[in-house]
Amino acid sequence: MLDERDLAVATLAGRYIERREHASSPKVDDLFAAAAEFGDTATDQLRTVLACYEAMQDTDSY
Numbered sequence: 001m002l003d004e005r006d007l008a009v010a011t012l013a014g015r016y017i018e019r020r021e022h023a024s025s026p027k028v029d030d031l032f033a034a035a036a037e038f039g040d041t042a043t044d045q046l047r048t049v050l051a052c053y054e055a056m057q058d059t060d061s062y
Contacts, residue, residue, distance in 0.1 A: 005038040005045075013049045020057075 002010070012031045019026045028050070035046040 005042045008038050009035060009042050009045045009049065012046055013053070016050055017053060 012035055016026050016028070016031055032043055032046065035042040
C-alpha cells in the first residue's frame, strides 16, 4: 500500500515527466524542495526515479 510519501514522490515524478515531454523547464530544484517536505527518504526516492527516467530516455534514442 502506498503511503503519503510514496504518493508525493509519484506526483512529483509525474510533474517532471510532464514538463520534460512538453519541452518545459523541469524545475528540478522546486520538485526536490517539495519532496524534502516529506523527508530525506522522499528526496532520495525522487532522485532515483528521475535518474531512472532519464536513463530510459537515453536508451530510447538509440
